[in-house]
Amino acid sequence: MAVTLSNNIRALSRQERIVQHLLLHASASVTELAEALHVSSWTIRRDLSALEGRGLLERRYGKALVAESGRYESFTSSHPADEERTLRSKTAIGRAAARLVQPGQHVALSAGSTMLEVARALRSRNVPCRVVTNALNIAIELSQASAVRVTCSGGEVDGDYYTLNGPTAERVLSGYYFDLAIIGVSGVTLREGLTVNSQMNAVALSTMLDHSKRVVVVADARKFGEVRFAHLGALEHIDVLVTDTAPPPDLADYFEASGIEVVVADRPA
Numbered sequence: 001m002a003v004t005l006s007n008n009i010r011a012l013s014r015q016e017r018i019v020q021h022l023l024l025h026a027s028a029s030v031t032e033l034a035e036a037l038h039v040s041s042w043t044i045r046r047d048l049s050a051l052e053g054r055g056l057l058e059r060r061y062g063k064a065l066v067a068e069s070g071r072y073e074s075f076t077s078s079h080p081a082d083e084e085r086t087l088r089s090k091t092a093i094g095r096a097a098a099r100l101v102q103p104g105q106h107v108a109l110s111a112g113s114t115m116l117e118v119a120r121a122l123r124s125r126n127v128p129c130r131v132v133t134n135a136l137n138i139a140i141e142l143s144q145a146s147a148v149r150v151t152c153s154g155g156e157v158d159g160d161y162y163t164l165n166g167p168t169a170e171r172v173l174s175g176y177y178f179d180l181a182i183i184g185v186s187g188v189t190l191r192e193g194l195t196v197n198s199q200m201n202a203v204a205l206s207t208m209l210d211h212s213k214r215v216v217v218v219a220d221a222r223k224f225g226e227v228r229f230a231h232l233g234a235l236e237h238i239d240v241l242v243t244d245t246a247p248p249p250d251l252a253d254y255f256e257a258s259g260i261e262v263v264v265a266d267r268p269a
Helices: 002-025 030-037 042-054 080-098 111-124 136-142 169-173 199-210 251-256
Strands: 027-029 058-062 063-066 106-109 131-132 148-152 156-158 164-166 178-184 185-188 193-196 212-218 229-231 240-244 263-265
Touching: 002 027, 002 030, 002 042, 002 058, 002 063, 027 030, 030 042, 030 148, 042 058, 080 111, 080 212, 080 240, 111 136, 111 178, 111 212, 131 136, 156 199, 156 229, 164 169, 164 199, 169 199, 178 199, 193 199, 199 212, 199 229, 251 263
Parallel strands: 106 131, 106 178, 131 148, 178 212, 212 240, 240 263
Antiparallel strands: 027 063, 058 063, 156 164, 185 193, 193 229
């Protein structure tokens, strides 16, 4: 059982990197992917079959490429002015989400760039609370807040996302119950729901969702209509959505009908 679980974790990690590689390079051959990931061609073919079965890629003329039907946020860098606007948006979202934390609460925090802004705002507020996270950078950020007690989940380190995942993280997180979970996501759609970049991280986040009385999702407007690698959960898991722009009509109608509160953060000019 332990060997099978370890093999599954390695396969998921490879498959995430294959999708990222294809998003950056448009297409790649089996040989190119095998060399980039330092595994055999047979292993890559097996991963490609799994990804194709999930509708995440297509194989044409001996190469793999991201499926045309998929909606993915680009990994390529944006214009500096766009990056500055995005940072302002994330900072505003972070401040708005941090204001939802009340003194004495037990809070779960996920990983991500917007979540780092939540942690910075929470550090600035220095509200007395207990935080559990599987994000290394967020734990370090909050370690400087005297009133915030921080527990880091432990687990296998993913240097791409600064997360701690795997069986150890899952066991630790499953031992806690939270008043509030603040979760960052990479995609929000009506059909696919909430999606994130990492399947391994999605497992840890699912535990946070299941063990929390109230769930706050933070997502800037770029995440609306996007679908990422791993499914996290249906939109019905959300109690509050904190964003920088009003959602598009289809999502706005769903949130209103479902009683999901939408907080649009004030963004500095």
